[in-house]
Amino acid sequence: MKRNHVTFKFITMKHIANIIAVLLLSLPLLSIAQKDDDIFGMLDSLAKPQTDYATATFKSSRVITGQSVEQMKEGQFEFRIEHRFGAVNSGFYQFYGLNTGTIFLSTEYGVKDWMMVGLGHASLGNTFNGFVKLNLMRQSKGMKNNPFTITYYGAMTADGTKADPTLTNYFADRLGFVNQFLIARKVTNELSLQISPILIHRNIVPAAFDQNNIYSVGFAGRYKITNRMALSAEYYAVYRSKDNSVKYYNPLSVGVDIETGGHVFSFMLTNSVGMLENQYIAQNTGRWSKGDIHLGFNITRSFTFYGKK
């Protein structure tokens, strides 16, 4: 009985005070222990605020035939081979289009990360093509928030066919001009969408009623099915007056992109045989419904002239 009484007294008196002291004094220790458990939370708060730019919205600088918001980075050089076979409805004698075709070769270079230039030649119409692409805004989140990537594309074409001796030929008649804004958003890691209003001006047109100015809006998208493979589609809605000399149709293309290191291979089916804007947008005569479908491919090879240190 006595011992119990002592124990009781012992607990009530000093040890309660001791326990309180222990609790109070261990609070700072507890808070440190908590910090240790959440080191990564603390490291997160330590990291400098970042701007996270959307990269690789498309696999290459073209969605299929039309331009994409992608461009060569500074010091990067690309050689591009684009080919469209004949129409699959051309019959067995033309081996369903594979006997014929048109080709477009282009060399393209990133002057700055935001500025790219290119020089090319298309077999169709023996056309020379020079262009500049300027990045105006990059999609980003974090410090800077931008919903879209916006790029300007400006091109000039020169028709290289032999002069018609029955006409007075001015060099200016051979020229065509393209102005386009490419507005794209990488919606998810897989899905990217692009809308691209375009104005094409031709100094000379086939017939008096034909428009010199062609207005059009492009719609394009790509969906990544694996890290190195994507499906893509592209359509240009073209505004035309009813008086054109020839009936033209809007270009629609579907394709697959396959990327292997420094190469991107694109395979597509399209109703347009031309690969320059004044051809595939302004004067495309192919119709999907009639079987004017062309198999085609683009191959790119990238080289790095110099990199960033």
Place this chain on the structure above:
Amino acid sequence: MKRIIASTVILMTMSLAGFSQPKYLSRAGHIWFYSKTPMETIEAHNNQVACFLDASKGTIAFEVLNKSFKFERALMEEHFNENYVESAKFPKATFKGQITNLKDINFTKDGIYNAIIEGDLSIHGVTKHITQKGTIEVAKGKIIAKAKFGVKPEDYNIIIPALVKEKIANPLDVSVDITFDPMK
């Protein structure tokens, strides 16, 4: 009453000792990797590594944003983020571990000490327990931690396609160089 005072004093000293245990931070740690094959040399640097070191417990941790790795070639950087570490899905690589030979390191005396570090390295959503050797240099109140080790991409579920296999060294050399400042 004496007991209360005595225990209070002891506890306070312990508590204060707990506060004065040095903790160190860095927000500009340097991590880089290097791959050299006859086909290609790949080198990428990250100078924005956030790091923490608790000298009393030997806890060491760092966190790195994959997108902050800078490559000489823009296309490599894009492929690194898009195809290999998949930065959109796995934005960070992290490490948290312990210095196992803490008794051999005197954080109050200048010098270079060998350290054995054991812990969990997470890359591409895969965590591996690793043990590596490194050095801890104590110099005028700063701590410089250095280590160099190999990382095999397949250990972290990073698939290198057969087509580019001979262009990428396996294992890749990863180097860590962090200068810590005392935590305020």
